[in-house]
Amino acid sequence: xxxxxxxxxxxxxxxxxxxxxxxxxxxxxxxxxxxxxxxxxxxxxxxxxxxxxxxxxxxxxxxxxxxxxxxxxxxxxxxxxxxxxxxxxxxxxxxxxxxxxxxxxxxxxxxxxxxxxxxxxxxxxxxxxxxxxxxxxxxxxxxxxxxxxxxxxxxxxxxxxxxxxxxxxxxxxxxxxxxxxxxxxxxxxxxxxxxxxxxxxxxxxxxxxxx
Amino acid sequence: xxxxxxxxxxxxxxxxxxxxxxxxxxxxxxxxxxxxxxxxxxxxxxxxxxxxxxxxxxxxxxxxxxxxxxxxxxxxxxxxxxxxxxxxxxxxxxxxxxxxxxxxxxxxxxxxxxxxxxxxxxxxxxxxxxxxxxxxxxxxxxxxxxxxxxxxxxxxxxxxxxxxxxxxxxxxxxxxxxxxxxxxxxxxxx
Numbered sequence: 046x047x048x049x050x051x052x053x054x055x056x057x058x059x060x061x062x063x064x065x066x067x068x069x070x071x072x073x074x075x076x077x078x079x080x081x082x083x084x085x086x087x088x089x090x091x092x093x094x095x096x097x098x099x100x101x102x103x104x105x106x107x108x109x110x111x112x113x114x115x116x117x118x119x120x121x122x123x124x125x126x127x128x129x130x131x132x133x134x135x136x137x138x139x140x141x142x143x144x145x146x147x148x149x150x151x152x153x154x155x156x157x158x159x160x161x162x163x164x165x166x167x168x169x170x171x172x173x174x175x176x177x178x179x180x181x182x183x184x185x186x187x188x189x190x191x192x193x194x195x196x197x198x199x200x201x202x203x204x205x206x207x208x209x210x211x212x213x214x215x216x217x218x219x220x221x222x223x224x225x226x227x228x229x230x231x232x233x234x235x236x237x238x239x240x241x242x243x244x245x246x247x248x249x250x251x252x253x254x255x256x
Numbered sequence: 257x258x259x260x261x262x263x264x265x266x267x268x269x270x271x272x273x274x275x276x277x278x279x280x281x282x283x284x285x286x287x288x289x290x291x292x293x294x295x296x297x298x299x300x301x302x303x304x305x306x307x308x309x310x311x312x313x314x315x316x317x318x319x320x321x322x323x324x325x326x327x328x329x330x331x332x333x334x335x336x337x338x339x340x341x342x343x344x345x346x347x348x349x350x351x352x353x354x355x356x357x358x359x360x361x362x363x364x365x366x367x368x369x370x371x372x373x374x375x376x377x378x379x380x381x382x383x384x385x386x387x388x389x390x391x392x393x394x395x396x397x398x399x400x401x402x403x404x405x406x407x408x409x410x411x412x413x414x415x416x417x418x419x420x421x422x423x424x425x426x427x428x429x430x431x432x433x434x435x436x437x438x439x440x441x442x443x444x445x446x
Contacts, residue, residue, distance in 0.1 A: 051311050052283045055318045056276045063322040126323050127336035196320040198340050256316065256340075 061194070066122050069191045073118075073184040073211065080180045081218040091224050105148065106231045107220040110239060113141040114213030121188070121207040125195025131202070138209070149232040156229065167230035169223065177219050177238035178245075181211035185246055189253050197254050204250015205243045212242025260285070265330040272321060283314060286334065290314070293338060301346070309345040316341045384431045389424035396421055 097103045116137035123129050156164055167173075188207050197203035216235045225231060264282060271279030290310045295303075316337050324333045382390040391410065395401040396417070407417040 046311070048287055048307060048311055048314070049284075051314060052280060052287070055283065055314065056280045058318070059274065060272050061322045063325075126325070126333070127320065127340055128332040194322070196316075196323045196337065196340075198336055256320065 064122070064125060064191065064194050066119075069122070069188065070118065072191060073188045074214075076183040076187040077180065077211070077214055077218065080183055081215065084176060084180065085218070085222055088222050090221050094221060097226070100226075102148070102228060103226045105144075105228070106223070106226065106235070107217045109141055109145050109148075110213040110216035110220070110235060112213075113138055113239070114210045114217065116141065117206050117210035117213060121192065121203055121210055122195075124197050124199065124203045124206060125192055127196040127198050129198070131199075138206075145228075145232045145236060148228040152228045161229070164227050164229040165233055167225045167227070167234070169225060170230070170234045173219065173223060173225075173231075173234045174238050174241070177212060177215045177235065178241045180215040180219065181208070181238075181242040182245070184214065185211040185242065185249070189246070189249055192250075192254060193256075195254070196256055197250075200254035201247045201251040203254050205247035207250065208243040208246020209239060211246070212239035215242070261329060261331050264334070265326075268321070268324065268330050269326050272324075272326065283317070286317070287314065290338060294342060297342060297346070309342060312345055313338050313341045381428050381431050385424055385427055389420055389427075392417055392421050393424050393428065397425070 091097060098107070120131075120134050120138060123134055124131070152164075153161065185208055188211065189204060192203060192207060195203075216239055220231070220235075223231070264285070267278045267282035267285075271282055287310065290313050291306065294306045294309045294313075301309075317334065320337060324330060382393060385393075388410070392406060395406045395409075396403055403417045403421070404414045406412075407414045410417070412420070
Protein backbone atom coordinates (compact mmCIF):
# COMPACT_ATOMS: atom_id res chain seq x y z
CA UNK A 46 0.00 0.00 0.00
CA UNK A 47 1.20 3.50 -0.71
CA UNK A 48 1.98 5.55 2.34
CA UNK A 49 -0.35 8.35 1.19
CA UNK A 50 -3.20 5.84 0.96
CA UNK A 51 -2.40 4.55 4.41
CA UNK A 52 -2.55 8.06 5.83
CA UNK A 53 -5.90 8.85 4.25
CA UNK A 54 -7.25 5.57 5.61
CA UNK A 55 -5.98 6.29 9.13
CA UNK A 56 -7.40 9.79 9.13
CA UNK A 57 -10.91 8.41 8.69
CA UNK A 58 -10.74 6.47 11.97
CA UNK A 59 -11.95 8.16 15.17
CA UNK A 60 -9.48 8.52 18.07
CA UNK A 61 -9.77 6.30 21.14
CA UNK A 62 -10.26 7.62 24.66
CA UNK A 63 -7.15 7.72 26.87
CA UNK A 64 -6.53 5.31 29.72
CA UNK A 65 -8.16 6.56 32.94
CA UNK A 66 -6.28 5.88 36.17
CA UNK A 67 -9.40 5.87 38.30
CA UNK A 68 -11.31 3.46 36.06
CA UNK A 69 -8.35 1.10 35.98
CA UNK A 70 -7.86 1.22 39.76
CA UNK A 71 -11.55 0.54 40.37
CA UNK A 72 -11.66 -2.36 37.92
CA UNK A 73 -8.61 -3.94 39.55
CA UNK A 74 -9.99 -3.45 43.06
CA UNK A 75 -13.24 -5.14 42.06
CA UNK A 76 -11.24 -8.01 40.58
CA UNK A 77 -9.39 -8.36 43.89
CA UNK A 78 -12.49 -7.88 46.07
CA UNK A 79 -14.07 -11.09 44.74
CA UNK A 80 -11.35 -13.58 45.78
CA UNK A 81 -10.39 -11.55 48.87
CA UNK A 82 -14.00 -11.30 50.03
CA UNK A 83 -14.46 -15.01 49.51
CA UNK A 84 -11.26 -15.78 51.42
CA UNK A 85 -11.97 -13.46 54.36
CA UNK A 86 -15.58 -14.61 54.44
CA UNK A 87 -14.70 -18.29 54.69
CA UNK A 88 -11.46 -18.08 56.73
CA UNK A 89 -12.46 -15.09 58.85
CA UNK A 90 -10.65 -11.94 59.87
CA UNK A 91 -8.29 -12.16 62.80
CA UNK A 92 -10.33 -11.78 66.02
CA UNK A 93 -8.14 -9.01 67.47
CA UNK A 94 -8.07 -6.91 64.31
CA UNK A 95 -8.60 -3.52 65.93
CA UNK A 96 -5.93 -4.00 68.56
CA UNK A 97 -3.57 -5.42 65.95
CA UNK A 98 -3.90 -2.41 63.68
CA UNK A 99 -2.99 -0.14 66.60
CA UNK A 100 0.35 -1.91 67.14
CA UNK A 101 2.80 -0.30 64.67
CA UNK A 102 4.75 -3.44 63.73
CA UNK A 103 1.53 -5.34 63.09
CA UNK A 104 -0.08 -2.45 61.25
CA UNK A 105 3.01 -2.30 59.02
CA UNK A 106 2.05 -5.77 57.81
CA UNK A 107 -0.89 -4.17 55.98
CA UNK A 108 0.51 -0.69 55.55
CA UNK A 109 3.81 -1.50 53.82
CA UNK A 110 2.27 -3.67 51.09
CA UNK A 111 -0.54 -1.15 50.67
CA UNK A 112 1.88 1.73 50.08
CA UNK A 113 3.98 -0.47 47.79
CA UNK A 114 0.82 -1.28 45.85
CA UNK A 115 -0.22 2.36 45.44
CA UNK A 116 3.22 3.54 44.34
CA UNK A 117 3.65 0.60 41.95
CA UNK A 118 0.25 1.26 40.42
CA UNK A 119 1.18 4.89 39.79
CA UNK A 120 4.46 3.77 38.24
CA UNK A 121 2.71 1.23 36.01
CA UNK A 122 0.42 3.96 34.69
CA UNK A 123 3.37 6.27 34.12
CA UNK A 124 5.20 3.55 32.17
CA UNK A 125 2.19 3.13 29.89
CA UNK A 126 3.42 6.21 28.01
CA UNK A 127 6.08 5.36 25.44
CA UNK A 128 8.44 8.22 26.35
CA UNK A 129 8.37 7.37 30.08
CA UNK A 130 11.61 6.79 31.99
CA UNK A 131 11.71 4.88 35.25
CA UNK A 132 14.39 6.96 36.99
CA UNK A 133 13.31 8.70 40.17
CA UNK A 134 9.81 7.33 39.97
CA UNK A 135 11.17 4.10 41.37
CA UNK A 136 12.17 5.86 44.61
CA UNK A 137 8.86 5.52 46.53
CA UNK A 138 8.58 1.79 45.89
CA UNK A 139 12.27 1.35 46.70
CA UNK A 140 11.79 3.20 50.02
CA UNK A 141 8.99 0.80 50.96
CA UNK A 142 11.22 -2.14 50.15
CA UNK A 143 14.04 -0.62 52.22
CA UNK A 144 11.71 -0.05 55.17
CA UNK A 145 10.59 -3.68 55.02
CA UNK A 146 14.18 -4.86 54.80
CA UNK A 147 15.17 -2.65 57.74
CA UNK A 148 12.33 -4.06 59.81
CA UNK A 149 13.41 -7.57 58.93
CA UNK A 150 17.06 -6.87 59.84
CA UNK A 151 16.08 -5.18 63.12
CA UNK A 152 14.14 -8.21 64.28
CA UNK A 153 16.82 -10.55 62.98
CA UNK A 154 19.37 -8.89 65.24
CA UNK A 155 17.06 -8.97 68.27
CA UNK A 156 16.17 -12.62 67.90
CA UNK A 157 18.41 -15.29 69.48
CA UNK A 158 20.12 -17.39 66.83
CA UNK A 159 18.45 -20.66 67.83
CA UNK A 160 14.99 -19.07 67.50
CA UNK A 161 15.61 -17.48 64.08
CA UNK A 162 14.65 -20.49 61.97
CA UNK A 163 11.31 -21.00 63.67
CA UNK A 164 10.53 -17.26 63.58
CA UNK A 165 11.18 -17.00 59.85
CA UNK A 166 9.36 -20.25 59.01
CA UNK A 167 6.29 -19.52 61.10
CA UNK A 168 3.54 -22.08 60.66
CA UNK A 169 1.48 -20.79 57.74
CA UNK A 170 3.99 -19.90 55.07
CA UNK A 171 2.51 -22.19 52.42
CA UNK A 172 -1.00 -20.81 52.94
CA UNK A 173 0.38 -17.28 52.95
CA UNK A 174 2.41 -17.73 49.77
CA UNK A 175 -0.27 -19.46 47.73
CA UNK A 176 -3.16 -17.27 48.89
CA UNK A 177 -1.45 -13.94 48.25
CA UNK A 178 -0.08 -15.04 44.88
CA UNK A 179 -3.38 -16.54 43.70
CA UNK A 180 -5.43 -13.56 44.87
CA UNK A 181 -3.19 -11.21 42.94
CA UNK A 182 -3.95 -12.94 39.63
CA UNK A 183 -7.49 -11.65 38.88
CA UNK A 184 -6.59 -7.96 39.35
CA UNK A 185 -3.37 -8.58 37.42
CA UNK A 186 -5.32 -10.02 34.50
CA UNK A 187 -7.77 -7.11 34.49
CA UNK A 188 -4.98 -4.55 34.84
CA UNK A 189 -2.89 -6.06 32.04
CA UNK A 190 -5.86 -6.12 29.68
CA UNK A 191 -6.53 -2.44 30.37
CA UNK A 192 -2.84 -1.59 30.11
CA UNK A 193 -2.81 -2.99 26.58
CA UNK A 194 -4.38 0.30 25.57
CA UNK A 195 -1.19 1.97 26.75
CA UNK A 196 2.12 1.92 24.90
CA UNK A 197 4.91 0.84 27.20
CA UNK A 198 8.41 0.88 25.78
CA UNK A 199 9.32 -1.79 28.35
CA UNK A 200 6.47 -4.33 28.38
CA UNK A 201 8.09 -6.76 30.85
CA UNK A 202 8.91 -3.99 33.31
CA UNK A 203 5.38 -2.59 33.05
CA UNK A 204 3.95 -6.05 33.73
CA UNK A 205 6.31 -6.57 36.67
CA UNK A 206 5.38 -3.26 38.27
CA UNK A 207 1.69 -3.97 37.81
CA UNK A 208 2.26 -7.41 39.36
CA UNK A 209 3.86 -5.79 42.41
CA UNK A 210 0.84 -3.51 42.72
CA UNK A 211 -1.51 -6.51 42.66
CA UNK A 212 0.65 -8.61 45.00
CA UNK A 213 0.93 -5.72 47.44
CA UNK A 214 -2.81 -5.14 47.54
CA UNK A 215 -3.50 -8.87 47.93
CA UNK A 216 -0.97 -9.03 50.79
CA UNK A 217 -2.50 -6.01 52.53
CA UNK A 218 -5.87 -7.77 52.39
CA UNK A 219 -4.49 -11.15 53.47
CA UNK A 220 -2.89 -9.46 56.53
CA UNK A 221 -6.39 -8.83 57.90
CA UNK A 222 -6.68 -12.60 58.37
CA UNK A 223 -3.10 -13.59 59.20
CA UNK A 224 -2.00 -13.64 62.87
CA UNK A 225 1.72 -14.09 62.32
CA UNK A 226 2.97 -10.69 63.35
CA UNK A 227 6.72 -11.20 63.39
CA UNK A 228 8.37 -9.22 60.55
CA UNK A 229 10.83 -12.09 60.17
CA UNK A 230 7.85 -14.09 58.97
CA UNK A 231 5.77 -11.58 57.11
CA UNK A 232 8.51 -9.64 55.36
CA UNK A 233 9.96 -12.94 54.15
CA UNK A 234 6.79 -14.61 52.92
CA UNK A 235 4.64 -11.64 51.96
CA UNK A 236 7.69 -10.29 50.18
CA UNK A 237 8.23 -13.56 48.34
CA UNK A 238 4.56 -13.72 47.32
CA UNK A 239 4.58 -10.10 46.11
CA UNK A 240 7.77 -10.73 44.14
CA UNK A 241 6.18 -13.85 42.65
CA UNK A 242 3.23 -11.72 41.50
CA UNK A 243 5.76 -9.29 40.03
CA UNK A 244 7.50 -12.14 38.20
CA UNK A 245 4.21 -13.42 36.78
CA UNK A 246 3.39 -9.86 35.77
CA UNK A 247 6.74 -9.53 33.99
CA UNK A 248 6.17 -12.74 32.01
CA UNK A 249 2.60 -11.83 31.09
CA UNK A 250 3.49 -8.23 30.36
CA UNK A 251 6.25 -9.30 28.04
CA UNK A 252 3.66 -11.24 26.03
CA UNK A 253 0.58 -9.03 26.39
CA UNK A 254 1.91 -5.48 26.42
CA UNK A 255 3.87 -5.65 23.18
CA UNK A 256 2.70 -3.41 20.38
CA UNK B 257 14.24 26.49 11.27
CA UNK B 258 10.53 26.12 11.86
CA UNK B 259 9.24 25.33 15.28
CA UNK B 260 7.78 21.99 14.32
CA UNK B 261 7.32 21.01 17.98
CA UNK B 262 4.61 23.52 18.77
CA UNK B 263 3.20 23.25 15.27
CA UNK B 264 2.90 19.47 15.47
CA UNK B 265 1.51 19.63 19.00
CA UNK B 266 -1.24 21.95 17.81
CA UNK B 267 -2.00 19.61 14.90
CA UNK B 268 -2.10 16.57 17.16
CA UNK B 269 -4.38 18.27 19.67
CA UNK B 270 -6.73 19.16 16.83
CA UNK B 271 -6.46 15.62 15.48
CA UNK B 272 -7.40 14.08 18.82
CA UNK B 273 -10.28 16.52 18.94
CA UNK B 274 -11.54 14.92 15.70
CA UNK B 275 -10.03 17.25 13.06
CA UNK B 276 -9.20 14.86 10.23
CA UNK B 277 -7.49 17.50 8.10
CA UNK B 278 -5.08 18.50 10.85
CA UNK B 279 -4.38 14.82 11.41
CA UNK B 280 -3.67 14.20 7.73
CA UNK B 281 -1.34 17.19 7.63
CA UNK B 282 0.48 16.01 10.73
CA UNK B 283 1.00 12.47 9.40
CA UNK B 284 2.06 13.81 6.01
CA UNK B 285 4.62 16.12 7.62
CA UNK B 286 5.94 13.41 9.90
CA UNK B 287 6.39 10.83 7.16
CA UNK B 288 9.56 12.26 5.54
CA UNK B 289 11.14 12.58 8.98
CA UNK B 290 10.32 8.95 9.71
CA UNK B 291 11.79 7.95 6.36
CA UNK B 292 14.98 9.76 7.27
CA UNK B 293 15.24 7.96 10.59
CA UNK B 294 14.57 4.56 9.06
CA UNK B 295 16.98 5.17 6.22
CA UNK B 296 19.80 6.35 8.47
CA UNK B 297 19.42 3.39 10.78
CA UNK B 298 18.50 0.79 8.22
CA UNK B 299 21.54 0.36 6.04
CA UNK B 300 21.44 -3.37 6.79
CA UNK B 301 18.00 -3.70 5.21
CA UNK B 302 17.11 -3.40 1.57
CA UNK B 303 15.52 -0.03 0.79
CA UNK B 304 12.20 -1.56 -0.30
CA UNK B 305 11.70 -2.69 3.31
CA UNK B 306 12.14 0.83 4.59
CA UNK B 307 8.73 2.02 3.49
CA UNK B 308 7.11 -0.96 5.26
CA UNK B 309 8.76 0.12 8.48
CA UNK B 310 7.71 3.72 7.94
CA UNK B 311 4.13 2.50 7.57
CA UNK B 312 4.46 0.34 10.70
CA UNK B 313 5.49 3.44 12.61
CA UNK B 314 2.62 5.50 11.19
CA UNK B 315 0.18 2.77 12.21
CA UNK B 316 1.63 2.71 15.74
CA UNK B 317 1.37 6.50 16.03
CA UNK B 318 -2.23 6.17 14.93
CA UNK B 319 -3.16 3.33 17.27
CA UNK B 320 -1.41 4.78 20.31
CA UNK B 321 -2.10 8.47 19.86
CA UNK B 322 -4.37 8.53 22.90
CA UNK B 323 -1.31 7.76 25.09
CA UNK B 324 0.07 11.21 24.31
CA UNK B 325 -0.84 13.76 26.95
CA UNK B 326 -1.93 17.00 25.27
CA UNK B 327 -0.18 19.02 27.99
CA UNK B 328 3.23 17.47 27.30
CA UNK B 329 5.52 18.03 24.27
CA UNK B 330 4.75 15.86 21.26
CA UNK B 331 8.24 15.18 19.92
CA UNK B 332 9.56 13.02 22.77
CA UNK B 333 6.40 10.94 22.50
CA UNK B 334 6.69 10.73 18.74
CA UNK B 335 10.32 9.76 18.90
CA UNK B 336 9.68 7.13 21.57
CA UNK B 337 6.99 5.49 19.43
CA UNK B 338 9.22 5.62 16.36
CA UNK B 339 12.22 4.22 18.15
CA UNK B 340 10.17 1.41 19.67
CA UNK B 341 8.70 0.36 16.32
CA UNK B 342 11.93 0.73 14.34
CA UNK B 343 13.93 -1.31 16.84
CA UNK B 344 11.15 -3.89 16.84
CA UNK B 345 10.97 -4.03 13.05
CA UNK B 346 14.71 -4.44 12.69
CA UNK B 347 14.82 -7.14 15.31
CA UNK B 348 12.06 -9.07 13.57
CA UNK B 349 13.46 -8.66 10.09
CA UNK B 350 17.04 -9.07 11.19
CA UNK B 351 16.20 -12.37 12.87
CA UNK B 352 14.82 -13.78 9.62
CA UNK B 353 18.33 -13.60 8.13
CA UNK B 354 19.38 -16.39 10.46
CA UNK B 355 16.74 -18.79 9.14
CA UNK B 356 17.95 -22.07 7.60
CA UNK B 357 19.01 -21.79 3.96
CA UNK B 358 15.94 -23.68 2.63
CA UNK B 359 13.60 -21.05 3.99
CA UNK B 360 15.80 -18.36 2.58
CA UNK B 361 15.64 -19.75 -0.95
CA UNK B 362 11.85 -19.91 -0.63
CA UNK B 363 11.93 -16.25 0.23
CA UNK B 364 14.06 -15.43 -2.79
CA UNK B 365 11.78 -17.27 -5.16
CA UNK B 366 8.64 -15.61 -3.92
CA UNK B 367 10.15 -12.22 -4.49
CA UNK B 368 8.71 -10.74 -7.65
CA UNK B 369 11.16 -10.23 -10.50
CA UNK B 370 11.20 -6.96 -12.39
CA UNK B 371 8.76 -4.39 -11.17
CA UNK B 372 6.14 -4.82 -13.95
CA UNK B 373 5.24 -8.21 -12.47
CA UNK B 374 2.90 -6.67 -9.93
CA UNK B 375 -0.07 -9.08 -9.88
CA UNK B 376 -2.56 -6.68 -11.38
CA UNK B 377 -0.54 -6.13 -14.54
CA UNK B 378 0.82 -9.63 -14.90
CA UNK B 379 -1.75 -11.03 -17.28
CA UNK B 380 -1.70 -7.98 -19.50
CA UNK B 381 2.09 -8.13 -19.70
CA UNK B 382 2.29 -11.88 -20.24
CA UNK B 383 -0.08 -11.52 -23.16
CA UNK B 384 2.67 -9.49 -24.78
CA UNK B 385 5.13 -12.40 -25.06
CA UNK B 386 4.82 -15.81 -26.71
CA UNK B 387 2.80 -18.51 -24.95
CA UNK B 388 5.70 -20.79 -24.12
CA UNK B 389 7.70 -17.99 -22.46
CA UNK B 390 4.59 -16.82 -20.65
CA UNK B 391 4.06 -20.35 -19.29
CA UNK B 392 7.67 -20.46 -18.07
CA UNK B 393 7.42 -17.07 -16.37
CA UNK B 394 4.14 -18.05 -14.74
CA UNK B 395 5.53 -21.34 -13.46
CA UNK B 396 8.91 -20.12 -12.18
CA UNK B 397 8.59 -16.47 -11.28
CA UNK B 398 4.99 -16.47 -10.04
CA UNK B 399 4.17 -19.97 -8.82
CA UNK B 400 7.73 -20.61 -7.61
CA UNK B 401 8.22 -23.95 -9.43
CA UNK B 402 11.71 -25.41 -9.91
CA UNK B 403 13.22 -24.77 -13.34
CA UNK B 404 14.00 -28.50 -13.61
CA UNK B 405 10.38 -29.48 -13.10
CA UNK B 406 9.18 -26.92 -15.60
CA UNK B 407 11.71 -28.17 -18.15
CA UNK B 408 10.53 -31.75 -17.71
CA UNK B 409 6.92 -30.70 -18.27
CA UNK B 410 7.68 -28.65 -21.36
CA UNK B 411 10.30 -31.20 -22.58
CA UNK B 412 13.12 -28.65 -22.43
CA UNK B 413 16.48 -28.87 -20.68
CA UNK B 414 16.79 -26.96 -17.45
CA UNK B 415 19.37 -24.67 -19.05
CA UNK B 416 17.02 -23.87 -21.92
CA UNK B 417 14.28 -23.00 -19.41
CA UNK B 418 16.62 -20.63 -17.63
CA UNK B 419 17.65 -18.92 -20.83
CA UNK B 420 14.04 -18.61 -21.97
CA UNK B 421 13.09 -17.24 -18.55
CA UNK B 422 15.89 -14.71 -18.61
CA UNK B 423 14.90 -13.46 -22.08
CA UNK B 424 11.24 -13.34 -21.16
CA UNK B 425 11.97 -11.32 -18.02
CA UNK B 426 14.02 -8.84 -19.98
CA UNK B 427 11.29 -8.47 -22.51
CA UNK B 428 8.67 -8.05 -19.77
CA UNK B 429 10.78 -5.40 -18.10
CA UNK B 430 10.93 -3.54 -21.41
CA UNK B 431 7.18 -3.86 -21.89
CA UNK B 432 6.57 -2.69 -18.35
CA UNK B 433 8.95 0.25 -18.59
CA UNK B 434 7.51 1.47 -21.90
CA UNK B 435 3.77 1.79 -22.35
CA UNK B 436 2.97 -1.91 -22.24
CA UNK B 437 -0.66 -1.12 -23.11
CA UNK B 438 0.35 -0.33 -26.69
CA UNK B 439 2.30 -3.56 -27.06
CA UNK B 440 1.47 -6.23 -29.61
CA UNK B 441 -1.31 -7.56 -27.34
CA UNK B 442 -1.23 -11.06 -28.73
CA UNK B 443 -4.22 -13.10 -27.70
CA UNK B 444 -6.04 -10.20 -26.09
CA UNK B 445 -8.54 -9.61 -28.85
CA UNK B 446 -9.12 -13.22 -29.75
